[in-house]
Amino acid sequence: xxxxxxxxxxxxxxxxxxxxxxxxxxxxxxxLLKVHLQTQQGxxxxxxxxxxxxxxxxxxxxxxxxxxxxxxxxxxYSLTRFAIYETVKKELVxxxxxxxxxxxxxxxxxxxxxxxxxxxxxxxxxVRMQNDIxxxxxxxxxxxxxxxxxxxxxxxxxxxxxxxxxxxxxSRAVLVTVGQLACYDQLKNLLLKSSFFNDNLTxxxxxxxxxxxxxxxxxxxxxxxxxxxxxxxxxxxxxxxSCALDIGKNGPLGFxxxxxxxxxxxxxxxxxxxxxxEQIRQxxxxxxxxxxxxxK
Numbered sequence: 001x002x003x004x005x006x007x008x009x010x011x012x013x014x015x016x017x018x019x020x021x022x023x024x025x026x027x028x029x030x031x032l033l034k035v036h037l038q039t040q041q042g043x044x045x046x047x048x049x050x051x052x053x054x055x056x057x058x059x060x061x062x063x064x065x066x067x068x069x070x071x072x073x074x075x076x077y078s079l080t081r082f083a084i085y086e087t088v089k090k091e092l093v094x095x096x097x098x099x100x101x102x103x104x105x106x107x108x109x110x111x112x113x114x115x116x117x118x119x120x121x122x123x124x125x126x127v128r129m130q131n132d133i134x135x136x137x138x139x140x141x142x143x144x145x146x147x148x149x150x151x152x153x154x155x156x157x158x159x160x161x162x163x164x165x166x167x168x169x170x171s172r173a174v175l176v177t178v179g180q181l182a183c184y185d186q187l188k189n190l191l192l193k194s195s196f197f198n199d200n201l202t203x204x205x206x207x208x209x210x211x212x213x214x215x216x217x218x219x220x221x222x223x224x225x226x227x228x229x230x231x232x233x234x235x236x237x238x239x240x241x242s243c244a245l246d247i248g249k250n251g252p253l254g255f256x257x258x259x260x261x262x263x264x265x266x267x268x269x270x271x272x273x274x275x276x277x278e279q280i281r282q283x284x285x286x287x288x289x290x291x292x293x294x295x296k
Contacts, residue, residue, distance in 0.1 A: 007199040009285030010090065016082020016277055020074040023272035028070050029063035030265035032130045037258035038227045039131055047260060058133050066129030069146035073126050077119025078273075081173065084111035085181050101186050108182035109174045116173025121162040123169055125149035127230045161234075168226040168240060172219050179215025180270055184208055204278045205271060212270030216263045221255035223262060 024031075033050050045053075054062045088107045092099050125146050132140045143149035153162050188207040191197040197206070225243050237243040247254040 006282035009282055009287055011086060011277065011281035011285045013083040013087055014079060015280045015285070016086060016273075017075050017079025019276035019280060020078035020082070020269075020273050021071050022276045023269050024070045024074045025067070026272055027265055027269040028067050030268070031070060032063060032065060034258050034262050034265050035127055035130045035227055035231075036134060038224050039134070039231050047264070054133065062133055065133055066126055066146075069122055069126035069129050069143075069149060072146040072150075073119050073122035076122050077115045077173065079115075080118045081108075081111040081115030081177050081181070082277075084114055085177070089185075099185075101182070104182035104185050105178050108177045108180075111181070112173040112175070112177030113170045115177065116170030117163075117166055119173070120164075120166040120169045121150050121153070122146060124162060124164060124230050125153065127227055131231055157234075165226055165230045168222060168229055172222040172226050175218040175222065176215045176266075179218045180211050180273075183214050184211040184270075184274055187211060201275070201278075204275050208271040208274035209267065211274070212267035213263070215270060216259075216266045219266075220259055220262055224255055224257055 029051075033047055033054070036050050036054070037045065037047065051063070058065065085107055088111075089099065089104075092103060092107075125143060128141055129143055129146075129149060132142065141149070141152075143152065150162060184207050187210050188203060191203055191207060192199065197203045224247060225240065228247065229237055229240070229243050232243075237246070244255075247257075
């Protein structure tokens with residue numbers, strides 16, 4: 001029996017969500033520190049100092065506060081955007097058709113907007129759970145896990161509150177999905193055309209690292225505003241513009257507060273997501289030739 005070429009396999013619609021959840025388990029402490037740096041009201045605390053503060057106050061497990069919400073977010077937000085992008089992509093590349101970059105950007109934008117909306121409730125709870133340990137004990141929400149958090153938000157604050165910051169989350173998701181999925185696809189194809197790369201781990205690491213850099217550059221200003229709006233008391237910000245003005249009153253660099261931890265978190269998360277995704281695809285995906293045979 002002839003061995004199947006792993007590079008000829010294609011992924012199922014849910015592979016991206018599973019890969020993103022796996023990556024979140026590895027990068028969650030960096031995500032938590034990023035939220036802490038973005039929500040601090042004063043001072044200039046470094047990433048390392050913030051990590052020491054969290055461990056000192058809540059122990060090493062404090063770095064994993066809100067992990068269930070982070071995984072839940074990936075299984076809603078990333079699952080949706082990967083599912084839409086990969087499903088549409090399969091249809092557009094039938095019969096060996098090349099997918100131009102502008103189509104990748106458009107599909108990624110739609111996928112990102114959809115994923116951002118679907119993942120907003122889990123994202124809201126994720127930010128709250130990560131930031132809870134900064135609050136005085138009497139003011140902490142103390143969600144048991146992500147499902148408990150979403151249930152309590154809907155029950156005590158209303159279902160509309162669960163989608164607080166949805167506009168910002170979806171806008172950010174459009175940019176990060178374009179930076180990650182569309183740019184990763186494009187970079188991977190360009191590098192494959194050179195004589196230096198094959199469809200292996202080296203290619204996946206290189207493409208995903210560059211995609212992570214682009215995604216961080218595109219999303220950092222919106223990421224800061226999204227985090228502020230989600231964590232603000234009810235009515236504190238009347239609109240996105242009021243949030244932007246509040247952040248920008250001390251200069252434009254406020255929009256890039258926590259840029260280093262954002263890159264440190266988003267870069268490894270992007271790399272790990274695509275490394276896991278490609279490994280899952282190459283080992284558990286459908287054979288490409290079989291797919292085209294049955295869809296013609």
